[in-house]
Amino acid sequence: MPKPSAPLKQKRVTADGPCPVMRSCGGCTWLGMPYRKQLARKQQATEELFAPLIARHQWDVSIDPVRGMGGCAGEGSLPAPRAFRYKAVTPFAPSQHGGVRCGFFARGTHRIVHVPDCIVEAPDARHILNAVAHAAESCRIPAYNEDTHRGLLRYAVLRMGWRTDEAMLTLVTSQRQLPRYRAFIEALQRIDGRITTIAQNVNPRVTNAILGNDTRILFGRTHLRDQLLGCTFDISPTAFYQTNPAQTEVLYQLAIDGMGLEEGDVLMDAYCGSGTIGLCAAQAASDAGVNVQVIGVERNAAGIADAKRNAQLNNLEQCARFINDDATSYMKRAAERGERVDVLCFDPPRAGSTPACLDAACAMAPRRIVYVSCNPQTQVRDIEHLARGGYRLTRLTPVDMFPHTEHVETVAALERA
Numbered sequence: 001m002p003k004p005s006a007p008l009k010q011k012r013v014t015a016d017g018p019c020p021v022m023r024s025c026g027g028c029t030w031l032g033m034p035y036r037k038q039l040a041r042k043q044q045a046t047e048e049l050f051a052p053l054i055a056r057h058q059w060d061v062s063i064d065p066v067r068g069m070g071g072c073a074g075e076g077s078l079p080a081p082r083a084f085r086y087k088a089v090t091p092f093a094p095s096q097h098g099g100v101r102c103g104f105f106a107r108g109t110h111r112i113v114h115v116p117d118c119i120v121e122a123p124d125a126r127h128i129l130n131a132v133a134h135a136a137e138s139c140r141i142p143a144y145n146e147d148t149h150r151g152l153l154r155y156a157v158l159r160m161g162w163r164t165d166e167a168m169l170t171l172v173t174s175q176r177q178l179p180r181y182r183a184f185i186e187a188l189q190r191i192d193g194r195i196t197t198i199a200q201n202v203n204p205r206v207t208n209a210i211l212g213n214d215t216r217i218l219f220g221r222t223h224l225r226d227q228l229l230g231c232t233f234d235i236s237p238t239a240f241y242q243t244n245p246a247q248t249e250v251l252y253q254l255a256i257d258g259m260g261l262e263e264g265d266v267l268m269d270a271y272c273g274s275g276t277i278g279l280c281a282a283q284a285a286s287d288a289g290v291n292v293q294v295i296g297v298e299r300n301a302a303g304i305a306d307a308k309r310n311a312q313l314n315n316l317e318q319c320a321r322f323i324n325d326d327a328t329s330y331m332k333r334a335a336e337r338g339e340r341v342d343v344l345c346f347d348p349p350r351a352g353s354t355p356a357c358l359d360a361a362c363a364m365a366p367r368r369i370v371y372v373s374c375n376p377q378t379q380v381r382d383i384e385h386l387a388r389g390g391y392r393l394t395r396l397t398p399v400d401m402f403p404h405t406e407h408v409e410t411v412a413a414l415e416r417a
């Protein structure tokens with residue numbers, strides 16, 4: 001029998017207490033800055049970035065105040081957000097005496113800094129990850145060595161339900177075979193009663209990317225269940241799911257407001273992940289007595305499988321279909337076929353969309369386009385493209401999805417001019 005894992009320490013970082021690793025960890029670069037000032041900076045950066053685009057097209061639009069956690073930019077002093085990240089990740093590395101180290105990579109390096117607790121992650125998330133390292137040590141599961149490419153355990157990814165008491169633990173390993181498999185899984189199960197799924201993802205490649213292509217469930221449910229805006233979502237280990245759920249509801253509500261859905265509309269949700277935006281929009285429309293059809297497009301097969309399951313979970317399968325394809329290829333073909341799209345929602349990754357995808361969007365001529373972006377730099381470029389295709393910006397709202405960092409997410413609403 002393996003030694004039992006260490007019991008979880010219940011000590012919590014207090015709401016306004018300092019972060020013990022803020023100088024060494026690569027995460028919260030703005031943690032020392034008052035939250036009010038962080039929002040003011042994000043506001044200014046967004047205004048400066050969009051001002052030339054707005055001036056060039058003579059659009060009559062001003063940028064909304066950044067929606068921060070607990071208030072907006074310009075509303076005076078706000079408490080610093082804590083415990084908002086519901087996804088936590090740790091790399092593993094061998095320690096000198098054959099043990100397993102875990103924590104965060106130190107800023108700009110691959111040196112692991114041990115983190116006893118993290119003030120921005122969901123309560124207990126870091127304790128669970130630290131206990132995974134302890135369980136691996138007890139079961140003599142070797143950590144992966146990035147220099148020699150030997151060893152097994154590379155990362156652990158923990159997702160916690162926001163509106164549910166569930167946690168999904170995904171172990172990323174360099175090979176499929178796990179020594180002392182049963183003992184290890186039992187030790188992991190004992191860490192916390194909320195762990196409803198333990199998955200293994202195999203990533204044998206020499207790469208900085210965390211996840212590989214092969215995933216299997218080792219214990220429990222196949223999906224993490226959570227809720228957003230009254231909809232229920234099942235998320236599989238490798239599908240995209242937003243990390244800050246409280247702000248995700250703000251972001252999605254802005255996107256839904258920007259869509260202005262009307263009876264009989266066809267909504268295309270491009271880069272749809274697990275179908276969350278399109279399904280929340282369809283549910284909101286249905287609640288308002290408005291019937292719409294949703295078409296979601298996503299490259300990740302796990303995301304599309306989740307989206308189909310989520311449509312059923314929310315009784316929306318009659319009005320939603322999901323397609324596993326590259327957004328550009330699908331939209332080009334849809335435009336050539338003359339497919340009808342009344343409202344288009346874009347939520348691409350940081351690199352933004354492609355010129356061909358944006359051309360296809362303009363060719364389909366939706367009445368409105370809502371563009372959600374985690375990288376306003378590429379969003380500005382893409383909105384310029386849409387402007388040349390006949391669209392004008394009517395609203396732009398920054399949302400603080402990533403407090404204590406320089407990053408800001410933006411929701412742009414556009415109308416056909």
Ligand SMILES: C[S@@+](CC[C@H](N)C(=O)[O-])C[C@H]1O[C@@H](n2cnc3c(N)ncnc32)[C@H](O)[C@@H]1O
Nearest residue numbers: 240242271272273298299300326327347348349
């Ligand atoms: C920022 S996430 C948004 C997901 C979803 N809208 C949400 O809020 O959860 C971007 C999504 O685009 C997907 N993606 C990336 N490149 C793609 C492409 N070329 N075609 C289709 N989907 C893509 C990713 O897998 C990811 O699920």
